[in-house]
Amino acid sequence: MLLYIARRLVWTIVVILVVVLITFVVFFKLPNGDPALRFAGRSPTPESLALIRHRLHLDKPFYIEFGYFAKNFFLGDQNGWPGLGYSYEGSVPVMQEIKQRAPRTLCLIAGAATLWLVFGLAIGVLSAVKRRTIVDRLAMGFALFGISAPVFWLGLMALYIFWKTLHLTGGSGYVAFSQNPGAWFSHLILPWSVLALLYIAIYARLTRGSLLETLGEDYIRTARAKGLSERRVIFRHGLRASLTPIVTQFGLDVALLVGGAVITESVFNLQGLGWLAINSFLTQDLPTVLGVVLLGAAAVAIMNLLVDIAYAFLDPRVRYA
């Protein structure tokens, strides 16, 4: 098991480095990719452009830049470890930017993930157990709505109804938990709910399908024949065996949201990592783009590893060579 984890970790680092290298190459090869012009003012002299390029380290070939970057990343720079350099946009360390934004995204994901797991599984189980009843129909109808409704529309409607009209929640924006726990919750409940809705729908359908398949197995019939309670049959035997595809999906969904919840973050003005990624890409802020890409790639790799480990606990049949 330990050997397996170690091997996976090494490959994870290799994958991350390849992703960063590709990003570097793409950035340098992009058309009109001269960030120096943004900081050069009107009618800059060639000398001032050269100076800005030197300041932004754009005067070196990409492979030398990549070398510096890899060195700072592994050994750290004056701002600590990992060294991600300075943002062109705000002359602030990229690590500082990421540290400022990451809690917003992580809070968003944690809350939404909790909601979609709890409600998704619950609705899926209910729907499977009450198959072909009105409960099942309503649950699947709700799932269809959740999958179909665009996130940006849901978000705007939620803000309009619950904040602007009914004044039940805080508006957009992020309030740190340490600053005001009540306001933190009040500002996050809507983005949690909106982001979770799509996933609740997906997980409900996934749970229903997987559970129905499992409940049709012989061992379930045996369990019932042995006189186990229906609750024990469903939750202890049925659901546990059905969780494998759900765990896989969950790991991937959470990892992808680390840099990808752009729409939710924009609608609710959370300005987390997704928003940072888009904004830095549009402003050609390479160090920040790289920092967020690294973080996203690391998140996917780590979540994959955690999912694989979780399998061992869910399904004892899984062996690791």
Place this chain on the structure above:
Amino acid sequence: MNRPLRRLALAGAVVLIGAAILVAAGSAGQAKNQIARGGTLNVGWEQSFGFTDNFDPTGEYLGDAFGIMDNLLVRTLVGYNHTPGADGNKIVPDIASSWKISNGGKTYTFHLKSGIKFGPPVNRAVTSKDFVTAFERLAKPADGAEYAFYYSVIKGFDEYGKGKAKTIAGISTPNDSTIVFNLKAPAGDFLYRVSMPATGPQPAEVTKCFEGKAGQYGRDLVSTAGYMIAGMDKVDISSCSALKPASGFDGQTVMDLVRNPNYDQSTDPTRKNYPDEVKFTVDASADDIYNKIEAGQLDLATSSIPPQVLRKYATNSSLKSHFFQNSGDRTWYITMNLTQPPFDDVHVRRAMNWIMDKAALVQGWGGPTIGAVANHIVPDTLFNFKLQGFKPYKTPGDHGSVAKAKAAMKGSKYDTANNGMCSDPKCHGVLLLADTRAVDTKMLPVIEADAKKIGITFTVRTINGAYPTIQTPSKNIPIAERPGWGKDFADPVTFFSPLFDGRTIIPKGNTNYSLVGITPAQCKKLGVTGDCSPYDAKTGLGVPSVDAQLDKCEALVNTEASDARTVCYEGLDRYLSTQVVPWVPYLWSYVTRITSNNVTHYQFDQFSTTPAYSQIAVK
């Protein structure tokens, strides 16, 4: 008491009561007219601050940043009234109490007011040497200056910047309250140049820590005006290693400004400084910003206004008192490259001006609420509306005229059939560069359809962020619809020199997109293909130059008795619009702002074309 005395006493009492009532009414009226002080002005900022040099005044060139610096943080030798219109573009004393121009316009002597101090943590009087510090930072490229070119006219400025001199020879400080500038040549707009935020006094004891580190002083900007960055009083300047950024500005999401305790209002008649705090907060979405303005959580915004919000405020009578429109002193235009066919022929360029449906282009931007149809190069406000009647390409409804366009095309070498149509093969499939904003996608069909009426067809190429391409002469882009230009300060020179001076054409970041005045030698050096030969008035081919006219206007100075400088530039606008014709100007955009119910008094600052933050009051 006897009867007469009683009557007298009664009369006296009536008079006294009446007087008291009058006094009370007067006070109430006065109180009603007085603008309340206090409160927090909350300003929403869309997407990101977008500062060009992280708010370091030496290098900061963003117009919205000018509005903050000029109103709230940075005083300069001369300034403005922070009002709209022509009054807001007028130069008035700020730190300088008076000035003298001598030596044929080559020497400017400023006398400083007393009682002006730096805010925390510097806490001392501003002296003439603090202006020298600012100019020295401006001169050194490593400190990130973006408009240092305005000050090359000062003797020794460039030499100091190149490290060839220890001081700027043309700046002297005979005493702490006098500063003298000696120029290489007269510059009629020099007073405007020293109104720019980069020329405001800077304390050397702080800026020395940011030597060569462009953009890092912004988070510790030491104030000389009514406000300071929150937390500046806790910044330790005992050494450079102890110096940390002030807590009130994180560079990314929020800038919090509070009152500067060292500010003396009596030295500053132009800034009213009503609120106790001004807070700028970045918000990811314009829709969210305007929802918050409606809800009173924000008072104002620097963002674009969504069309539905604009419509609502422009048409709803109960909301109109929160809707403000002022001239943006900005022209939006289609630029034509004078070296590339078919626009190397002035007949074609004139025909393009006649054929364009400018009203439809403005409609693409959002209609008359966005701005007025542009009729020539410089917005009328900068000429005090003296060119308001100059509309050389005026057509009914501004919808363009096929007849007039064809008449203008006649005589062109590209009108091979002599029928007023651009029928040469070079008129077909001409590369048109466009951006990807919503307005670009709305304007493109209009431009293509109109040009087709005179035989010109385009191959459209869209780029997200088209400016770097247009700014590179070697790309040889024949025509582009992206550009707009706003003034740096209220002198027409900022609308002419960077845009039409052939000597300032550079390989990257070039702003003379039409390449007016380019020479064959420059073309060879810059990789410009096409016809770079000098202009031939007989054929209308070749590249005209206005360098001589620019030099002539530049040397003139407006006085109380004569506005020769403005008249000279008016003449140049007329010449460019009718004889050179590098553009199709189509829009003079307004600056539109919407305020919340909390705002009790709003004002626009014509210099920075932003809200006049020092003149805005909240509940």
